[in-house]
Amino acid sequence: MDGVTTAIFLLLLAIICLSLTFTASDKGQLPPGPKPLPILGNLLQLRSQDLLTSLTKLSKEYGSVYTVYLGPRRVVVLSGYQTVKEALVDKGEEFSGRGSYPVFFNFTKGNGLAFSNGDRWKVLRRWSIQILRNFGMGKKSIENQILEESSFLLEVLRNTEGKPFDPVFTLSRSVSNIICSVIFGRRFDYEDDRLLTIITFINDNFKIMSSPWGEMYNIFPNLLDWVPGPHRRLFQNYAGMKDLIARSIREHQDSLDPNSPRDFIDCFLIKMAQEKQDPLSHFQMDTLLMTTHNLLFGGTETVGTTLRHTFLILMKYPKIQARVQEEIDRVVGRSRSPTLEDRVSMPYTDAVIHEAQRFADIVPMNLPHRVIRDTPFRGFLIPKDTDVITLLNTVHYDPSQFKTPKEFNPEHFLDANQSFKKSPAFMPFSAGRRLCLGEPLARMELFLFLSSILQNFTLEPTVKPEDIDLTPISSGLGKVPRPFQLSIRAR
Numbered sequence: 001m002d003g004v005t006t007a008i009f010l011l012l013l014a015i016i017c018l019s020l021t022f023t024a025s026d027k028g029q030l031p032p033g034p035k036p037l038p039i040l041g042n043l044l045q046l047r048s049q050d051l052l053t054s055l056t057k058l059s060k061e062y063g064s065v066y067t068v069y070l071g072p073r074r075v076v077v078l079s080g081y082q083t084v085k086e087a088l089v090d091k092g093e094e095f096s097g098r099g100s101y102p103v104f105f106n107f108t109k110g111n112g113l114a115f116s117n118g119d120r121w122k123v124l125r126r127w128s129i130q131i132l133r134n135f136g137m138g139k140k141s142i143e144n145q146i147l148e149e150s151s152f153l154l155e156v157l158r159n160t161e162g163k164p165f166d167p168v169f170t171l172s173r174s175v176s177n178i179i180c181s182v183i184f185g186r187r188f189d190y191e192d193d194r195l196l197t198i199i200t201f202i203n204d205n206f207k208i209m210s211s212p213w214g215e216m217y218n219i220f221p222n223l224l225d226w227v228p229g230p231h232r233r234l235f236q237n238y239a240g241m242k243d244l245i246a247r248s249i250r251e252h253q254d255s256l257d258p259n260s261p262r263d264f265i266d267c268f269l270i271k272m273a274q275e276k277q278d279p280l281s282h283f284q285m286d287t288l289l290m291t292t293h294n295l296l297f298g299g300t301e302t303v304g305t306t307l308r309h310t311f312l313i314l315m316k317y318p319k320i321q322a323r324v325q326e327e328i329d330r331v332v333g334r335s336r337s338p339t340l341e342d343r344v345s346m347p348y349t350d351a352v353i354h355e356a357q358r359f360a361d362i363v364p365m366n367l368p369h370r371v372i373r374d375t376p377f378r379g380f381l382i383p384k385d386t387d388v389i390t391l392l393n394t395v396h397y398d399p400s401q402f403k404t405p406k407e408f409n410p411e412h413f414l415d416a417n418q419s420f421k422k423s424p425a426f427m428p429f430s431a432g433r434r435l436c437l438g439e440p441l442a443r444m445e446l447f448l449f450l451s452s453i454l455q456n457f458t459l460e461p462t463v464k465p466e467d468i469d470l471t472p473i474s475s476g477l478g479k480v481p482r483p484f485q486l487s488i489r490a491r
């Protein structure tokens with residue numbers, strides 16, 4: 001056989017094997033779903049809209065638990081509050097694996113806190129939570145740091161002198177500085193190259209991952225590795241981030257005092273040294289690089305994006321903005337900064353922030369999960385190692401949980417006495433064993449940054465409020481708000 005005949009023969013063999021795989025495994029107790037084609041999987045059913053819309057549509061046809069093939073990969077999709085909660089919370093252990101996510105995997109290779117599995121993930125997660133707490137996450141010390149950063153942010157906003165500007169970088173710099181201070185032991189000046197590099201790379205990657213290119217890469221990574229397009233920038237950006245983090249780790253190594261760790265990196269280096277003799281230790285240099293990247297990425301783009309969505313909402317609904325300001329004036333006044341202690345006395349502001357997170361729904365398909373053993377679920381059997389997509393979007397927009405899910409309505413989080421009311425279907429940070437590890441930090445940042453800004457300024461749109469479009473520009477990994485300008489008026 002010549003080369004071409006061999007290639008054709010192998011391709012046909014692959015197609016036959018794949019079709020056998022699809023038909024054989026579909027016969028068991030797998031949840032129902034559209035019939036897949038070899039190699040392409042259900043691409044035909046997914047092709048015309050973005051993945052979120054397509055998957056949500058399929059759930060209307062096949063129910064809240066169904067099977068779909070993203071290319072050759074089998075995935076079970078869960079939707080609606082009750083089903084997602086039963087998986088992530090009631091069967092938390094079974095659903096605690098991390099599913100395949102090529103836009104990250106080709107960089108992390110399954111290493112680092114957010115994308116590892118098994119023992120390594122358990123050890124890294126437990127250890128990281130402890131270290132982040134030691135450095136003040138969820139405590140007074142980090143609150144002071146956020147307040148200090150807010151004062152720098154307010155100064156930048158004041159210097160705009162009412163002229164319109166795009167808030168992406170202004171917000172990201174301040175937000176990123178908080179996680180930077182935990183990881184690198186210091187905040188950066190707003191013009192510092194390292195800070196600008198971090199936020200530029202992260203912002204660009206978040207945009208690419210949320211675009212159709214990012215979604216397609218997740219389905220056919222091997223094919224797209226050969227195709228030109230913006231997805232290729234993902235890996236250039238990763239390489240740039242890796243260089244920057246590696247440089248910082250070297251600086252830490254040169255000045256490390258094992259008795260007095262300054263930050264997350266120091267603690268990791270000390271742990272690495274302690275476990276040097278253990279060949280099975282999870283504390284290795286590459287794991288440090290990847291985990292640092294996970295924390296920077298998680299800690300920067302998510303909060304920045306949520307703040308941008310919230311800005312747009314507050315400008316579209318000026319009465320809601322005015323009511324938050326009225327509450328800030330009444331509870332905090334103008335002579336001191338808002339603190340976390342004020343939050344319990346500010347139910348309306350708290351409800352607006354929760355509703356903004358529900359409505360903006362910035363990670364609509366969650367990060368992919370995986371079942372770590374054969375898992376009986378709602379009358380089906382999900383085989384071990386099957387990837388699972390939990391559509392957080394369908395939780396946040398579940399009409400059984402929210403009275404007017406399609407509207408921005410702070411009443412979703414207020415009771416009849418206008419006191420703050422929790423909702424079990426509030427899941428922007430997901431739920432269960434993989435629950436976002438930065439939730440306490442993110443919640444502090446959202447409250448302190450927003451209330452400080454609104455205490456000092458009114459956000460004004462450059463277009464009529466009714467012309468503000470709250471629908472995202474893309475909804476892949478994240479829901480990215482449409483680019484906009486605003487001006488800031490001192491109060």
Ligand code: HEM
Nearest residue numbers: 114298299302303306363367428429430434436437438442
């Ligand atoms: C508004 C802000 C944020 C949102 C909406 C958000 C959302 C999420 C979501 C949906 C997940 C996936 C959970 C799952 O797999 O079930 C996640 C995971 C994660 N987040 Fe966040 N996040 C935010 C802020 C942060 C911050 C500030 C940090 C940094 C400290 C962070 C670090 C992480 C990490 C490390 C994971 C992986 C956890 C694991 O796999 O065990 N996030 N986040």
